[in-house]
Amino acid sequence: MRSPLRGEISLKGKISPGQVVVCSLDNVGILVGKVNEITPRGILVDFMVRESxxxxxxxxxxxxxxHAVRAAQLRRAPRIVPLHPAVEIKLAETVTFIGTxxxxxxxGAAIVLRPNPGLFVGTLLRVAGRYATVVRAIExxxxxxxxxxxxxxAFDRWVKP
Structure with a gap:
């Protein structure tokens, strides 16, 4: 037996209450539901999910x-320029780059690499002693x-990753 599970989704395009939607969510899977209500932030969906x-x-x-709330709070965190901006970047613990x-x-951090190796989004690396994931390329x-x-x-202008 399936029972409804309510969720809010941000969606662009035309949609109306009662319409069936199929959502594929990371680490959740595919969910099928009906649009219950349209709000300024998106749509409310009653997902049909097996009781089990x-x-x-x-x-x-x-x-x-x-996680979304926590990420939004972290993004609002102040950005600073550290007093010691030089940093060592390690890729796979064997390849070393010098960054600023x-x-x-x-x-997180924005880091200039010279020469720029063109790291891919999703690459796991070590910024000094702190592990990090590349989230976007910058100039x-x-x-x-x-x-x-x-x-x-532990966060001020003296910070070292």
Whole structure:
């Protein structure tokens, strides 16, 4: 038996209440539901989920919602230019690059690399002693997100990743 599970989705395009939607969500899977309501932020959907899967899907959706809030809070964190911007970047623990931190926040940094090796989005690397993932390319370098963000009490202009 399937029971409804409610969620809010941001969606572009024309959609109306009662319309069936199919959503593929990372770490959740494919969910089928009916549009319940259209809101300024998106749409409310009643997902039809088997009772045996309902708790697991609800837990994953809750995790995604909490993660989105946490990520938004981290992005609002101040960005600073550290007093010592030179940094060593290691790829696969064997290839080393020298970089310059343009700015750094609790959750990530923008780093110029010379020469720029053209690292791909998703590449795991080590910025000094802190592991990070490349999230986008910037001019002459990369923007990275730290696997473990800094704590606010350990973050000031003297910070070293």
């Amino acid at each position: 899967r309902r708790e697991k899907v609800a837990a994953r959706l809750d995790w995604h919602a909490a 931190i343009l700015d750094i926040s609790l959750s 002459d370098g990369v923007a990275v997100q730290f696997v473990e963000p800094f704590s606010t009490d």
